[in-house]
Amino acid sequence: MPFLTEPCAEYKEQFIEGIREFQREGKQLHYDIQRISTDFEAFLRATREQQEHVRIGPNRVPTTEMWLIDGDEYIGYLALRHELNDFLLKVAGHIGYMIRPSKRRLGYGTEILRLGLEQAKKLGLPRALVTCDENNIGSKKVIEHNGGKLENAVEVEGATVRKLRYWIDLMEQENQTT
Numbered sequence: 001m002p003f004l005t006e007p008c009a010e011y012k013e014q015f016i017e018g019i020r021e022f023q024r025e026g027k028q029l030h031y032d033i034q035r036i037s038t039d040f041e042a043f044l045r046a047t048r049e050q051q052e053h054v055r056i057g058p059n060r061v062p063t064t065e066m067w068l069i070d071g072d073e074y075i076g077y078l079a080l081r082h083e084l085n086d087f088l089l090k091v092a093g094h095i096g097y098m099i100r101p102s103k104r105r106l107g108y109g110t111e112i113l114r115l116g117l118e119q120a121k122k123l124g125l126p127r128a129l130v131t132c133d134e135n136n137i138g139s140k141k142v143i144e145h146n147g148g149k150l151e152n153a154v155e156v157e158g159a160t161v162r163k164l165r166y167w168i169d170l171m172e173q174e175n176q177t178t
């Protein structure tokens with residue numbers, strides 16, 4: 001059964017392999033693999049600090065990063081933003097996720113969001129905003145499979161496609177499962 005974990009040393013090698021895979025498709029380029037593998041503890045510390053208001057910049061919001069693991073394989077990551085600022089409200093939402101290229105179309109995208117919504121509920125959020133590009137069919141389905149209700153499609157400065165903004169009611173989900 002796949003599960004979410006906070007970044008930890010146990011999956012260091014699998015995580016780095018996953019990042020290499022993302023980078024081969026031109027994603028996650030901000031990760032400096034050389035630096036991360038040399039001092040993984042510093043990387044973990046910096047990741048944890050993103051959750052603390054006092055440690056992050058004024059335009060940033062506390063964010064929990066989590067990894068999806070299946071067996072002992074790193075499958076992908078999820079970022080859970082604890083609150084919304086103007087940019088997140090319009091464009092990026094509460095939850096972002098990414099499945100490594102070799103593990104796509106196996107149901108993991110749907111599963112990572114499902115698990116991320118459980119975390120959002122634990123944070124006390126009554127509903128979560130999740131967004132995707134209008135032409136991202138995979139992500140659109142992932143959101144809709146998790147109960148996303150489309151609010152609107154918005155133009156984003158500098159982008160050629162609109163952003164679809166979905167809300168997922170976390171209270172409703174609770175009622176459905178009980």
Ligand SMILES: CC(C)(COP(=O)(O)OP(=O)(O)OC[C@H]1O[C@@H](n2cnc3c(N)ncnc32)[C@H](O)[C@@H]1OP(=O)(O)O)[C@@H](O)C(=O)NCCC(=O)NCCS
Binds near residue numbers: 107138145
């Ligand atoms: C979008 C993404 C998370 C989907 O992950 P995934 O593991 O492939 O998702 P799932 O396997 O749960 O697929 C969900 C549905 O979307 C479909 N799907 C997935 N990728 C697709 C694609 N590229 N084109 C068409 N359909 C696609 C699946 O077939 C499945 O359809 P079904 O439910 O009708 O059977 C993954 O492609 C990814 O990480 N992409 C790059 C980053 C990204 O776009 N993140 C989302 C930002 S909003």
